[in-house]
Amino acid sequence: MGSTTTIPAIDPPAPAPSADGPPARVSLVEELGQRLSQEIMEGALLPGVRLEEAGLAERFGVSRTPVREALNYLAATGLVQKRPNRGVVVTTISRSRLQQMFEAMAELEACASRLAALRMGARERDSLRRLHEGSVDLVEAGDYRGYDAFNRVFHEQVYEGCHNGEILDLARAMRRRVAPFRRAQFQVPGRLVASFAEHAQVVAAILVGDADGAAAAMRAHLRLVGGASARVLHGIEPAEAERLGAARLDIEALESDSAAR
Amino acid sequence: MGSTTTIPAIDPPAPAPSADGPPARVSLVEELGQRLSQEIMEGALLPGVRLEEAGLAERFGVSRTPVREALNYLAATGLVQKRPNRGVVVTTISRSRLQQMFEAMAELEACASRLAALRMGARERDSLRRLHEGSVDLVEAGDYRGYDAFNRVFHEQVYEGCHNGEILDLARAMRRRVAPFRRAQFQVPGRLVASFAEHAQVVAAILVGDADGAAAAMRAHLRLVGGASARVLHGIEPAEAERLGAARLDIEALESDSAAR
DNA sequence: TCCTTGCACATTGCATGCAATCGAGCATAC
DNA sequence: GTATGCTCGATTGCATGCAATGTGCAAGGA
Numbered sequence: 001m002g003s004t005t006t007i008p009a010i011d012p013p014a015p016a017p018s019a020d021g022p023p024a025r026v027s028l029v030e031e032l033g034q035r036l037s038q039e040i041m042e043g044a045l046l047p048g049v050r051l052e053e054a055g056l057a058e059r060f061g062v063s064r065t066p067v068r069e070a071l072n073y074l075a076a077t078g079l080v081q082k083r084p085n086r087g088v089v090v091t092t093i094s095r096s097r098l099q100q101m102f103e104a105m106a107e108l109e110a111c112a113s114r115l116a117a118l119r120m121g122a123r124e125r126d127s128l129r130r131l132h133e134g135s136v137d138l139v140e141a142g143d144y145r146g147y148d149a150f151n152r153v154f155h156e157q158v159y160e161g162c163h164n165g166e167i168l169d170l171a172r173a174m175r176r177r178v179a180p181f182r183r184a185q186f187q188v189p190g191r192l193v194a195s196f197a198e199h200a201q202v203v204a205a206i207l208v209g210d211a212d213g214a215a216a217a218m219r220a221h222l223r224l225v226g227g228a229s230a231r232v233l234h235g236i237e238p239a240e241a242e243r244l245g246a247a248r249l250d251i252e253a254l255e256s257d258s259a260a261r
Numbered sequence: 262m263g264s265t266t267t268i269p270a271i272d273p274p275a276p277a278p279s280a281d282g283p284p285a286r287v288s289l290v291e292e293l294g295q296r297l298s299q300e301i302m303e304g305a306l307l308p309g310v311r312l313e314e315a316g317l318a319e320r321f322g323v324s325r326t327p328v329r330e331a332l333n334y335l336a337a338t339g340l341v342q343k344r345p346n347r348g349v350v351v352t353t354i355s356r357s358r359l360q361q362m363f364e365a366m367a368e369l370e371a372c373a374s375r376l377a378a379l380r381m382g383a384r385e386r387d388s389l390r391r392l393h394e395g396s397v398d399l400v401e402a403g404d405y406r407g408y409d410a411f412n413r414v415f416h417e418q419v420y421e422g423c424h425n426g427e428i429l430d431l432a433r434a435m436r437r438r439v440a441p442f443r444r445a446q447f448q449v450p451g452r453l454v455a456s457f458a459e460h461a462q463v464v465a466a467i468l469v470g471d472a473d474g475a476a477a478a479m480r481a482h483l484r485l486v487g488g489a490s491a492r493v494l495h496g497i498e499p500a501e502a503e504r505l506g507a508a509r510l511d512i513e514a515l516e517s518d519s520a521a522r
Numbered sequence: 523t524c525c526t527t528g529c530a531c532a533t534t535g536c537a538t539g540c541a542a543t544c545g546a547g548c549a550t551a552c
Numbered sequence: 553g554t555a556t557g558c559t560c561g562a563t564t565g566c567a568t569g570c571a572a573t574g575t576g577c578a579a580g581g582a
Binding site for chain 1: 288329330333334337338345358361362364365368369372376425426427428431435
């Protein structure tokens with residue numbers, strides 16, 4: 001498994017011009033799935049909250065059928081959990097399971113980074129470098145909301161750089177699943193600066209085609225991300241704590257469950 | 262990233278006594294999902310075959326609703342593809358996409374192997390070793406059906422050895438998805454013997470706790486598996502060819518598609 | 523002869539209704 | 553005073569019906 005190869009430099013066939021064009025007629029199920037998953041990922045619907053078909057149907061002005069199908073879809077992606085004859089709740093997980101999710105995420109991203117280091121084309125490498133360098137402004141400004149947005153794009157570019165649609169899909173799916181549990185990670189003191197430094201290592205390795213180095217750097221990066229997020233979730237910081245009280249998300253609720261399967 | 266560590270030897274907390282007990286009342290949707298996915302994975306339903314709700318509903322003696330939900334579930338796992346207002350078909354994929362699936366599978370298993378080498382307990386290592394050694398009989402007998410069954414168990418044990426439920430789930434899901442495209446791989450001449458030798462390398466690395474070696478060995482193993490399967494699919498061997506003719510699975514059908522997304 | 527246009531049929535998408543199951547609260551027994 | 557059993561309300565699981573969309577074929581025009 002040699003590292004530091006000569007850069008192959010094959011840019012992707014078609015970076016998807018993103019020409020969606022028409023309003024794109026979508027089904028109700030898709031619409032509902034989108035909105036619900038967004039609310040879950042953004043934290044409007046917190047882990048443990050119960051979702052009942054009739055209520056959602058009325059809220060969105062549709063019948064129970066499409067709501068039901070949307071919930072099934074969310075259950076399949078892991079954002080909610082179904083309990084037979086007992087409805088669905090936004091996914092709650094134990095602390096250990098959360099750690100496993102972060103580890104799986106780290107492994108997936110390490111894998112993507114490894115392949116990206118080997119396969120990214122010249123244009124892609126350049127784009128990644130500039131993207132990273134641009135984020136320094138956000139760090140200096142302490143703009144953690146802006147950095148969060150940048151961060152998503154950064155990791156997405158690495159996924160795409162691996163030139164494997166399956167791994168891309170796996171990484172995206174995993175990212176969606178962990179989203180509800182990693183909100184506000186950048187509010188941990190010093191995390192922003194540290195994140196930038198870790199990204200720098202990943203970028204450096206990818207730029208020179210150091211596959212093993214890229215994998216190791218990304219793995220290390222996500223290990224720290226996981227740590228920070230866990231601290232946020234359990235240390236709980238004030239702003240969240242209030243809302244949690246209103247929606248019953250106590251540590252017990254997180255620790256128990258897991259009986260699903 | 263050191264290899265060859267001293268073996269930590271922590272056996273899993275509870276190997277699941279497998280006491281399912283009662284007949285376990287399951288929903289119609291689950292039942293249907295199970296049966297359909299099994300038929301797809303076994304090849305009774307070949308890629309490209311159309312599945313219509315009404316037909317399946319009548320066949321299983323239920324209404325369209327549970328059939329529909331089961332199909333949605335299969336679509337979420339990737340075994341079938343849904344086209345809006347146009348029904349579902351058993352998943353067909355392009356050759357390049359198939360290669361990507363095999364690569365993703367290889368990466369997942371390499372990852373699992375790496376962790377397994379670090380984390381398997383003494384009992385697990387011993388179990389894996391004996392399982393592998395037992396398979397020599399199947400190889401000598403040329404019993405490729407038996408070997409196929411053994412092979413599933415072997416890889417499953419490696420997944421479990423990584424002690425991470427998320428990675429375990431990912432690997433299982435990916436295995437299900439590729440199943441329809443890797444049938445009869447062991448019928449490729451010499452593949453059985455080669456597979457055994459490759460397994461031996463994986464086992465050896467895991468036994469001594471050589472993480473990187475285990476990952477590399479498993480990756481190499483699956484690269485060859487992918488090659489063999491692709492050859493079977495495209496070279497097509499006689500037994501399958503007949504059935505394919507009856508169900509329209511020509512190379513064109515495999516090459517096209519992919520517009521899904 | 524080939525392409526376009528219109529219509530009829532088949533199939534999916536969604537709405538609604540009914541039965542089965544689960545959980546809570548109360549009554550009763552110990 | 554606590555535990556056990558029962559009934560009732562709430563919610564899900566499944567069946568069925570109707571409207572919307574897509575497909576295939578046939579007829580007409582270039």
